[in-house]
Amino acid sequence: MKTLPFKLRDLPGTPLFLAPQAGVSESPFRRLCRSFGADVVLTEFVSAEGIVRGSGRTAHYLRFDEEERPIGIQIFGADPGTMAEAATLVTEVYEPDFVDINFGCPVKKVVKRNGGSGCLRDLALVGRIVRAVADATPLPVTAKIRSGFDEATRDPVAIGRTCRDAGARMVTLHPRTRADMYSGRARWDEIAVLTRALDVPVIGNGDVRSGEDARRMRERTGCDGIMIARGSHGAPWLFHQARAALNGEPVPGEPGVRTRFRICIRHAEHAVAFEDDADKAVREFRKHLGWYTKGLPEGRRLRQRLFQVRDLLEVREVLGRYLDRNGDGKGDRNGDRRGFSTRPGGFIVTGSRANPDPLRGAPAGR
Numbered sequence: 001m002k003t004l005p006f007k008l009r010d011l012p013g014t015p016l017f018l019a020p021q022a023g024v025s026e027s028p029f030r031r032l033c034r035s036f037g038a039d040v041v042l043t044e045f046v047s048a049e050g051i052v053r054g055s056g057r058t059a060h061y062l063r064f065d066e067e068e069r070p071i072g073i074q075i076f077g078a079d080p081g082t083m084a085e086a087a088t089l090v091t092e093v094y095e096p097d098f099v100d101i102n103f104g105c106p107v108k109k110v111v112k113r114n115g116g117s118g119c120l121r122d123l124a125l126v127g128r129i130v131r132a133v134a135d136a137t138p139l140p141v142t143a144k145i146r147s148g149f150d151e152a153t154r155d156p157v158a159i160g161r162t163c164r165d166a167g168a169r170m171v172t173l174h175p176r177t178r179a180d181m182y183s184g185r186a187r188w189d190e191i192a193v194l195t196r197a198l199d200v201p202v203i204g205n206g207d208v209r210s211g212e213d214a215r216r217m218r219e220r221t222g223c224d225g226i227m228i229a230r231g232s233h234g235a236p237w238l239f240h241q242a243r244a245a246l247n248g249e250p251v252p253g254e255p256g257v258r259t260r261f262r263i264c265i266r267h268a269e270h271a272v273a274f275e276d277d278a279d280k281a282v283r284e285f286r287k288h289l290g291w292y293t294k295g296l297p298e299g300r301r302l303r304q305r306l307f308q309v310r311d312l313l314e315v316r317e318v319l320g321r322y323l324d325r326n327g328d329g330k331g332d333r334n335g336d337r338r339g340f341s342t343r344p345g346g347f348i349v350t351g352s353r354a355n356p357d358p359l360r361g362a363p364a365g366r
């Protein structure tokens, strides 16, 4: 087993990572996922130019709480000098546990300027960026890559080696090309090949939607860690389920509706506390409301109401009325006094030892 370049709080075997996700992996969600067993979290990608310019919005993306550690700040950009400067600033001001470089973002606006997966068209540039960042910070530098820019340039091993040779101490592979965007299936065979090819940890990413998926990814690829993005949307307990599956224990079922709503409301409370502008926080939280209510009976009607809410009170009212009308749903009857299911093998809303109570306390910026 290869060793991660930063310290974990627990020694979990195969570590679970919450993926960097623009507009999703913000501090409140990162803390929630940590409490459900994510071992490592990352900020969303942050523009190196924005960091160097000192933009206020950028500073907002970089804030994190001590309890989130180990945390990586992810930066992107196509200019090695600016990336280096950003890495130095981030190291001095925020002191994350590692600095991650984004070579995967497929968004046109970013790619057009050679950022994110745009860099994958020029491996020499990838090498220069990693080297510049590694020289600019004493922290471990890591890279998150796709398998290539398109089918013609598809070569995850060459990309991974370039990063490694330039100083990356861990590589995460989302095995799709930029041209694939999110279509088709992630090619886990490429994670297996890269894991064997590199002497630094390789984190597998792509299409892990259940605890069982996590177990299968490890089994099929031998990867050194597993990163989850979309599967955690409206389901931060996926980390708890993945850990059980990786440990060979019975995988807890999905929480009942009442528990789900309680987690959703606590997440919303912290999202509002974290933002300066409460109205904006609630507007931005609507996507989470959609995810938390996916698959529920009469879910569409519920979501129509939720997408119109303007404050937390309304969120509570709409969810409360839904429970009054529809009941708790299946499997949520034997919650404890805090309302959390404690049946054996069931879903438990407790977190890691480091943070036993999900979303405890007010979020503190840094």
Ligand SMILES: Cc1cc2nc3c(=O)[nH]c(=O)nc-3n(C[C@H](O)[C@H](O)[C@H](O)COP(=O)(O)O)c2cc1C
Residues within 6 Å of the ligand: 019, 020, 021, 022, 023, 024, 043, 044, 045, 074, 102, 103, 104, 105, 144, 174, 205, 206, 207, 208, 227, 228, 229, 230, 231
């Ligand atoms: C809403 C959203 C935002 C994302 N933002 C980022 C980002 O900021 N940085 C990054 O490296 N990847 C980003 N990704 C990609 C994910 O980290 C991950 O590689 C991809 O979703 C595949 O994993 P999954 O199948 O578990 O979703 C984003 C994905 C989603 C869905």
